Amino acid sequence: MADKTLSAEERAGRAFPVSWDQFHRDCRALTWRLNEIGPFHAVVAITRGGLVPAAIVARELGVRVIDTICIASYDHTKQGELQVLKGISADTAQLGGGTGKGLLIVDDLVDTGKTGRMVREILPDAHFATVYAKPKGRPLVDTFITEVSQDTWIFFPWDTALSFAPPLRDGAA
Numbered sequence: 001m002a003d004k005t006l007s008a009e010e011r012a013g014r015a016f017p018v019s020w021d022q023f024h025r026d027c028r029a030l031t032w033r034l035n036e037i038g039p040f041h042a043v044v045a046i047t048r049g050g051l052v053p054a055a056i057v058a059r060e061l062g063v064r065v066i067d068t069i070c071i072a073s074y075d076h077t078k079q080g081e082l083q084v085l086k087g088i089s090a091d092t093a094q095l096g097g098g099t100g101k102g103l104l105i106v107d108d109l110v111d112t113g114k115t116g117r118m119v120r121e122i123l124p125d126a127h128f129a130t131v132y133a134k135p136k137g138r139p140l141v142d143t144f145i146t147e148v149s150q151d152t153w154i155f156f157p158w159d160t161a162l163s164f165a166p167p168l169r170d171g172a173a
């Protein structure tokens with residue numbers, strides 16, 4: 001049974017740090033795929049993690065209408081109840097005909113799929129794209145670039161900083 005006292009990051013075990021360069025490349029690769037599927041009326045970013053890929057994807061696709069759906073679930077690395085803090089605007093809802101048709105939802109990743117499932121309930125006909133996907137959340141995503149294992153924690157460049165790494169012979173992992 002999973003130890004509830006451990007955070008998701010502690011349970012993950014493996015670390016997958018992503019640099020700005022890598023993230024930008026992965027977002028561009030995602031856009032190559034999305035470009036074959038669109039055009040999209042608007043991009044909807046799932047905040048906060050979806051804001052960065054949404055900006056890059058929207059720029060590459062030439063989409064200028066960008067909205068947000070604000071969902072909070074993880075307090076750092078512990079996932080709690082999902083809370084929709086803000087939905088999409090009436091204008092965006094109208095663009096998507098009420099069900100999200102022709103809208104592109106963007107997030108940085110799917111993990112358990114809880115966040116993605118909630119967004120899909122709100123906008124069932126939208127196209128859902130993420131940069132990274134873990135196996136549990138993968139079925140919810142229409143397009144993604146890189147699959148990482150469920151026991152991996154992804155460290156995004158906006159959550160990390162460069163720091164000294166001791167040489168291997170001094171005991172570094």
Ligand SMILES: O=P(O)(O)OC[C@H]1O[C@H](OP(=O)(O)OP(=O)(O)O)[C@H](O)[C@@H]1O
Nearest residue numbers: 047048049073074110111112113114115
């Ligand atoms: O598939 P799930 O298990 O639901 O996890 C995926 C979600 O978790 C992270 O967001 P988080 O709630 O940490 O908020 P943030 O984007 O504001 O950092 C990530 O950006 C996804 O939105």
Ligand SMILES: Nc1nc2[nH]cnc2c(=O)[nH]1
Nearest residue numbers: 074111152153154155156
């Ligand atoms: N940064 C980060 N946030 C997450 N939220 C859910 N899973 C993850 C993950 O692997 N990395």
Ligand SMILES: [Mg+2]
Nearest residue numbers: 047048049050
């Ligand atoms: Mg998020």
